Amino acid sequence: MDLEDAFQVVGEFGRYQKRAVTLLVLTQVYMACQSMLMVLVGSTPEYRVEPQDDTSSQHVTFTEDVDSIVTEWLLVKQQAYKVSLAGSLFFAGLLVGNVVFGPLSDKVGRRPVYLTGLFFEVVFGYVTALAPNYEVFAASRLLVGLMNGGIGLVCFVLTQEYVGKSYWAMTGTLTSMTFAVGIALFGALGYFIRPWRSLVSVANSSGVVFFLLSVNLPESPRWLFCQGHTERAEQVLRYMALRNGNAADSLRLQPVQAAKAGNHDNRRAGVLQLVLHPVLRLRTVVLMYVWAGRRRSMASFLCLAGSACLCTMFIPENTESLLNVTSLALVGKLMVSAAFNIAYVYTSELYPTVVRNAGLGVCSMSCRVGGILAPFVPSMRALHTSMPFTVFCVSGFSAGCLSLLLPETLNTPAAETLEELSSTHSRVLESKAVLYEDKKKKFNHR
Template identity: 50%
Template sequence: MELDRAFCAVGEFGSCQRRFVAVLVGLQWCLIEQEAYKVSLASSLFFAGLLIGNITFGPLSDKFGRRPVYLTGLFFDVILGYISAFAPSYRIFAMSRLGVGVMNGGTALVSFVLMQEYVGKSFWALTGSLAHMTFAVGIAFYAMLGYCIRDWRTLAFVSNSPGAFFFLLSYLLPESPRWLHSQGSVEKAEVIMHYIACGNGKESLKIKLKPLGGSGKIQDSAPGVLNLVTHPVLRRRTIILMYVWYVCSLVYYGLTLNAGELKGNLYLNIALYGLVEVPACPLCIYFIEKPWAGRRKTTSAFLISAGFACILNMFLREYSGLFWNPILLALSGKLAISAAFNTVYIYTSELYPTVIRNAGLGVCSMTCRLGGILAPFVPTMKSISPSVPFVVFGISGLSAGFLDLLLPETLNQPIIENLQDLQASET
């Protein structure tokens, strides 16, 4: 039995992912005047850690398996989170934030791939979209916690505690059957598939997977991330996807900065910034499953829509009508770029073979972090002209949207397990 057909037969179950937002601690250690930069430094170290985690955890999970890398990262994520909450000095706090960033960035990436590989490809759109929706809901939930808990140590402790619960639940998760199958461990993959089938009330179903070409472990998985450079098909896809991911992050945070002009309660505004992304989930599920849209056209359309939102914002900065309010337009653009972010995760997962899927997502996520780092500097270009930041964000969104059209469509296509299958699909 082929692996995709086996998933359709046995049913599905999923996983979950979590994020922990850093807190400001300037007043705790009197970080004022010449020491004020340390407040921003702690946040910068967290985002630097995210970048490191994105780069390192992907190849590790492709080599050693999804489950052990995910559990290890989640365990140290929780431990370092508690160290941040009870840090006796700024130095320990800052280093723990770096560690939390590494573990958080890597664990989030691996958990997403693990979740997708538990289910059949026909469910990837649903599970991928729901994963991103929980992130948006998490922003709103964190805003509520921040409103109710004003002490930063208590807030850090409470927001970190669900991780310990999820770590215990994660011990019940088996290894990814797709990863085992790609490594030649067909019998182990069959056992896990039968376990999933039993959980879905199909105990009598017999699972017999077809081994991949060759014997034993697939040899092309050994080089890992180097294949992204040496393999011509992967190199072309990776270059395009890196730019798309970079623009997604750049425009997302750029529109967020513009939406930051909203007046009113700070906690309510933060909650709205998260909840405005929730509609992206049903939008993505609807469009990417339609043959006339698919993954490629949907991603491109959302990117172009976000780009146009930035361009229109440039012309409507001084206008404050009911339907053409610049802030409303910026939030609409954020919804579009959030939907693009959602879709590109699913799309990228389907463009890479199983043996190198995590490494590919890790490299793309790395450029995503670079976009997030550079985004705050773009608004400073308004010293040249107030329109320049909107031009940068708008052109970036439009160019990424059109460049995305050069990638192949993956809707209703079988999941590629190894590099031989990838090469065959291109011929």
């Protein structure tokens, strides 16, 4: 049987998969705490500068009882940029981690990359808590971001590849939701734990728990299968079936697919295939611009976001009615967030298992670059007050239109190897007449 049939026997989302996915999803809480760390650790309280008697030096006095890296290392005035620099280093590491860890997990496996990345993120997290000076602190944030960006993608892909394809949307949504919950929980944690070193230590300690619980997680059966390790994939699937309470002693995967998985193209599969393979090249270019959701959801959500931004250009900013610039901007943000929530799910469905993490890494990199450029858009108000909303409007509509170039993935099996991409058609723009002719030829052939 093929993998999708095997998951029907094993259980697409049985008891064991629920426990494994829950563990991986809860790991997002730890990752969210690391992402938001600088918001509280880099807090700058009110202060005043007093000149010293008979000297040219100045004494900084903080008027608020706040313990942060600012108060410990006096990161004010000319040194204030170091707070933002530490935050930027984390996100720089996040960007590099997306690109490096994705292809690496496609080559050596999901499990070793995930466990190694999580282990070192915890280690570097404690280096952050014990940093003797700013330089060590900043370097540790860069390394934590590197690990965080990498294992975030691998963790997400594991939640997908442990379950049947019909549950990918649910597990992907849970991952995004839990990350948002982690941000809120970190804010509450910062309210009760004020010393910044204690806050970092407590937030990082949850990573130790998640690492210890993750040691027994198996390798992705989908990755094993596409790499030609058919027997190991069968062992993992039987193990899942046993834990789910299902009988799968006679489970055997198709040897033909395993042979295909071991061919020359799949051994070369990597980030370069995103450029060299014609199907992957088109999908990667479109997704890097769009980075949104499934075909239909993508078009609707992004066009609604563009419409909301378009309407803001015709409403006075000082209006106090319910329909104002702020409410419409929030509607646009809601639509963008809805589309982005589906982004990981749709991207993982479009890329075959052999390059799934590489594709996610490259698309995520484009998203990070967009985040870097986005703060410059409001400065366009100097040209015209409606210019920022015009840019967002055009971006939303154009992304929705470009999404029509991508195929539908609903109720279709996930591709495991590069060869299976050639059989994936059904674009939105593909005419019904062509589909009818294809069916007619098949019928006449029979």
